[in-house]
Amino acid sequence: MLQTKKLVSILLLTASLGACSSIELTQDSNKRLCAKDDGTFYTCQDMVLQQKEITEATSHPSLFTTDLHFNGLDEYTEQMAAELQQDVRGIEVDQAIVVASFVNLDSSLQNTNTIGIQLAESFINELQQIGLPVSDHKIMGKLDVNGRGDFAFSRDMEQLSNNVNIGYVLTGTMLQNSRGILVNARLINFKTNVVAASSSKFLPNVVISNLM
Structure with missing residues (x-):
């Protein structure tokens, strides 16, 4: 019976980790506590765009320019x-x-x-x-x-x-x-x-x- 209870607890923990793949770790919004498939945890970060990537993206007129007009x-x-x-x-x-x-x-x-x-x-x-x-x-x-x-x-x-x-x-x-x-x-x-x-x-x- 004790082994059955342990097995149920492990299954519930695994399901909980699967439903929420990351939780807040610190006040830094880019750092989070992530879970691997085997149940262990590690510190992970959100992907941050480099300034060059941001500049290139915002300078692309087809993506961000509000003055585009397609009527003749x-x-x-x-x-x-x-x-x-x-x-x-x-x-x-x-x-x-x-x-x-x-x-x-x-x-x-x-x-x-x-x-x-x-x-x-x-x-x-x-x-x-x-x-x-x-x-x-x-x-x-x-x-x-x-x-x-x-x-x-x-x-x-x-x-x-x-x-x-x-x-x-x-x-x-x-x-x-x-x-x-x-x-x-x-x-x-x-x-x-x-x-x-x-x-x-x-x-x-x-x-x-x-x-x-």
Whole structure:
């Protein structure tokens, strides 16, 4: 009977050691009392990263940089086009939409840049994708074939076609700060000036830096 009690005590001790492989030994959080499989104890330490390893890890942008952003300009305009589509529900948009360059939010509203032009180009595609009628007012109505190439677009008013029946204009403003650009887009009835839909998105610098 005594041997049985000893055997039970040993089994309980072994199970206890297996359930908790390490216990606190000192006030040093890196030092602990660890148990081997045979029941003996030894002092063990938590693995400590060398300063070089910490520096290399924290300098790796894919692991620790919070400024990473994986959206492109087309993904922002896609989201904005979807919001515009939500606003125009119930409104029959049966006349062509022309897309104008987005302009800087200043006193003149007559200044744009590469971002403003690319926003307009991207919106032409996105509005077409969601099924809204889009017209490109920069088409000349003829081909200009010369030694430099074959051209269908122009920004010369005298060369542009006057047959565009404009129903709506999509345009907007840009306001830049240290973190990026706030873009406000509006779909406006060309005859009544009534805003039929609007959307707003903030484009961080990481998105726009490759476009300028």
